[in-house]
Amino acid sequence: MNYEIGKRVRKIRLQKGISQEQFGELIGIKKAAVSKIENGDNSLSKNNLISICKQFNINEEWLLYGKGEMFIPTSRENEIRAFFENAMSSDTDLAKIQRKFINTLISLDKEEWIVLDRFMKKYHFNQK
Template sequence: MTQGERVNAVRKAREMTMEQFGERIGIQKSAVSKIEKDKVNLSDQTAKSICREFNVNESWLRTGAGGPDNMFIPEDMRYLNAVGKLGNEQNEFKKFCINMLMDLPDKYWDYIYEEFKKFEKKEE
């Protein structure tokens, strides 16, 4: 499978048109078409955008490593990546919150969950 075919597989798996896919990663529909047809090479920036926006395994996208079952990053790895990114934040409050949550006893999680649900309801 070529790199263009792998990009096409991601787009199809997400059930998106070329236009929708391009909008999400910041390129035109025509550029998506050229990439999928292997008329142009996938730039580093576009590859990183695809991986970030659609939780695609970058190694698979670039090389096909692991085959089609390796297309997407598993949910548990996405969580670990997100926590890792927060740990590298310059915002000290975000770091403080993450560290507090990680050390929180289990008995408090239901309470926090209910409090966060209140915020969700207010936004609706």
């Protein structure tokens, strides 16, 4: 059982593109503890379970038993908030690219926003 939960913890971490150290910092444990959980050597404490589910918007049933979807559906507003929070709080390569994207958006003037809007409409980007 610990091994299967550990595999799911590793899947969450890799999906988020963060190291064991970064993952541990986000839920309040050391890198070595994350490694032991992922390898099935240590059980996932109730506090760690709650922290993981809350921090990463994970379905507890999926984490414990592999049932249902990994992530709990969120509103578009919450997804946007999480995107910005992750981009600003992480030092992964992905977060660095996201910060570049955000900085580019911030620097757009009114005419450039209009061009971007036309581009999105032309390529039928979902507008939620």
